[in-house]
Amino acid sequence: MIRFEQVTIAYAEKPVLAGVDFEIPEGELCLVVGGTGAGKSTLLRAINGLVPHFTGGTLTGRVLVDGRDTAINPPRELADVVGMVGQDPVAGFVTDTVEEELAYSMESLAIPAAVMRKRVEETVDLLGLADLRDRPLASLSGGQQQRVAIGAALTAHPRILVLDEPTSALDPGAAEDVLAAVHRLVHDLAMTVVIAEHRLERVAQYADRVVWLPGSGVAPVIGDPGPVLADAPVAPPVVRLGQLAGWDPPPVSIRDARRLAGPLRERLRLLTPPVADIVPANAILTANAVSVRYGKTPAVREVTLTVSAGERVAVMGRNGSGKSSLLWALQGSGKRASGTVEVDGKDPASLKPPARRTKIGLVPQQPSDLLYLHTVAAECAQADAESGRPKGTCRALVDDLAPGIPDDIHPRDLSEGQRLALVLAIALTPRPTVLLLDEPTRGLDYPAKSRLAENLRALTRAGHAVVLATHDVEFVAEAAERVVVLADGEVVADGPVDQVVTASPVFAPQVAKVLAPQPWLTVAAVETALAAL
Structure with a gap:
């Protein structure tokens, strides 16, 4: 054919x-x-x-x-x-x-x-x-x-x-x-x-x-x-888990992996997955009873959310549940029907764009909307200048997320994943107090997602907060500490990532499905535990 x-x-x-x-x-x-x-x-x-x-x-x-x-x-x-x-x-x-x-x-x-x-x-x-x-x-x-x-x-x-x-x-x-x-x-x-x-x-x-x-x-x-x-x-996590366990050939489906996983589950039975060391910190993002409507249609219904310094929070839910609307309302560019939002004591909607970028940054679902110059080098230079950061700051972030992008290429000629990496780098350049990401892994391969997760961890270690709306359960398992689930614009779950994602077969990552009922989420966690035996 x-x-x-x-x-x-x-x-x-x-x-x-x-x-x-x-x-x-x-x-x-x-x-x-x-x-x-x-x-x-x-x-x-x-x-x-x-x-x-x-x-x-x-x-x-x-x-x-x-x-x-x-x-x-x-x-x-x-x-x-x-x-x-x-x-x-x-x-x-x-x-x-x-x-x-x-x-x-x-x-x-x-x-x-x-x-x-x-x-x-x-x-x-x-x-x-x-x-x-x-x-x-x-x-x-x-x-x-x-x-x-x-x-x-x-x-x-x-x-x-x-x-x-x-x-x-x-x-x-x-x-x-x-x-x-x-x-x-x-x-x-x-x-x-x-x-x-x-x-x-x-x-x-x-x-x-x-x-x-x-x-x-x-x-x-x-x-x-x-x-x-x-x-x-x-390779997806189930294949990597199969390689770690010595299954040949590595399975590509959960069913086939479950059939082989008995001995591995037995080895892990008495071990405990590593738990993120979350130190309580002051809240830097506070949303109280936020509602968003489009005409007569409610998109977000009185959502109350508090995010502390150093936290990485994933917002999940089915398509149309209000995730993007909530992020825009938090950032200040989206209109709120009611409710209040504060970042470090100030409402982002009251700030001018330069000041807002240092307080709260947002990478939208369509990252190309933020690109308007003719080369990658020009976009990076502009991001450095607007953020008051040293020359090369943005370019270094681009190279970390998606190596090999030429300086002289037009942003519109990049692949979807490369454009996303460029916009992520632009948003990260001013090191905002709170970073909002809407579907940040679209077009990114597994190595690029791992590099993004490490960038986000470094950002939160420095005292910033990250809120990301995503459907990517594997990325949530790797990058988030807390999960908030929306349904019809309302919060229906809010808790540690290992508790929330494993409670639902829809949101559970592959490793959790293969090794259930044991609470393992990632191949890296399993590898670390086995290395300690």
């Missing part, structure tokens, strides 16, 4: 992909993995002809899709065969409401109205969009927008579905629903699916094969999920 024949793709004579030679048969789910900037999105865009017809660059070799050469057939000639959802679903929207967006791709293919109506209903049921069908797209949360984008691609009934980071903005439950739906399409309708994803803990168990892109123009490694991921630096 899809054939890469000795494909090399280069921009300005610098190869992004080289020596790509493999075939994906009909009815297979292929998972593309690799570090941030390794070329995953480039490979996916080559399948529907966006590379090189839209992106430019030089493509040598051939990409054949259902027998059609993508170098000859532009994306419009492949639209009946390939459906694609990019990293930024909003960039692909062309209508105003959910139902109109679901129908648009079918209108473009001149599908009869009766068939269109039937497919819209099928897709609404498949992806749980019934309650959203009449909503404006601009009013949806990031996760809801992502589900709509996937649905819009599915309504055209393509034979090939290409998904770039399809679960990055979805809560764990919604991600499972979407991936289960995709899995049914593969097994029941023999659809060919190609997915690039950083949150491998969600999708690796569904993959028939894995394509690992080492980056730097090195030829990809292709094979069965377990062996390939075991050699890759971006």
Whole structure:
């Protein structure tokens, strides 16, 4: 169905992909993995002809899709065969409401109205969009927008579905629903699916094969999920746990790991996971009865929250639960219907932007909204100047989060993960008293997330506080000390991370699921405990 024949793709004579030679048969789910900037999105865009017809660059070799050469057939000639959802679903929207967006791709293919109506209903049921069908797209949360984008691609009934980071903005439950739906399409309708994803803990168990892109123009490694991921630096926790325990080949699903984990659980039975040394400190962020409304729709309902110096707090909850609205209200740029917020005794909403940045910083879900200069070097220099920090401060943070980003590249030409790393560095440069992060791990690979977690720990050790809204349970297990769970704009749980995440099978990380009922959260904690035996 899809054939890469000795494909090399280069921009300005610098190869992004080289020596790509493999075939994906009909009815297979292929998972593309690799570090941030390794070329995953480039490979996916080559399948529907966006590379090189839209992106430019030089493509040598051939990409054949259902027998059609993508170098000859532009994306419009492949639209009946390939459906694609990019990293930024909003960039692909062309209508105003959910139902109109679901129908648009079918209108473009001149599908009869009766068939269109039937497919819209099928897709609404498949992806749980019934309650959203009449909503404006601009009013949806990031996760809801992502589900709509996937649905819009599915309504055209393509034979090939290409998904770039399809679960990055979805809560764990919604991600499972979407991936289960995709899995049914593969097994029941023999659809060919190609997915690039950083949150491998969600999708690796569904993959028939894995394509690992080492980056730097090195030829990809292709094979069965377990062996390939075991050699890759971006393996999910269950694979790393299997390597630590000596399971060969390492399992990629919780079920297979549980079957092997009995001896490991016995070794750990009398050991205790390390507990973070949390020293009580003064509250530096206080929110009292904060409410947010959009028109007559309540998004946040009288939330009271106190965060102390040195704390790392994760805000979790399903898509649309009010996490982003709460963060904007805390930062001061978002309007509050009622309630008060204070950071070091001052309301952020009353401060001018320069003073506010030193008190409370916010990295939004769409980090590119904060980028407006023409090069990475210019963005870093501006961040240093505005923050009054020494030259090179921001650039050093960028190199720590995502090494290898050139100074002269335009921020819009970066991958999603690289852009996020740049905006995170800009937000960290003034070292704000409180740092708010909205989905900070979108587009970041596992090593980059570990480096981000260490940066956040260093920040809190210096007396700052971090509040992050995220669906990434693995990152929460590694980086947070406390979890606040929202539902319909209200706080329904607030407590230590090990108690809150293990109490719910939806929010539990992979290691906790494999080793339950023992309270282990991360591979690093297990490794430390075993080393002490």
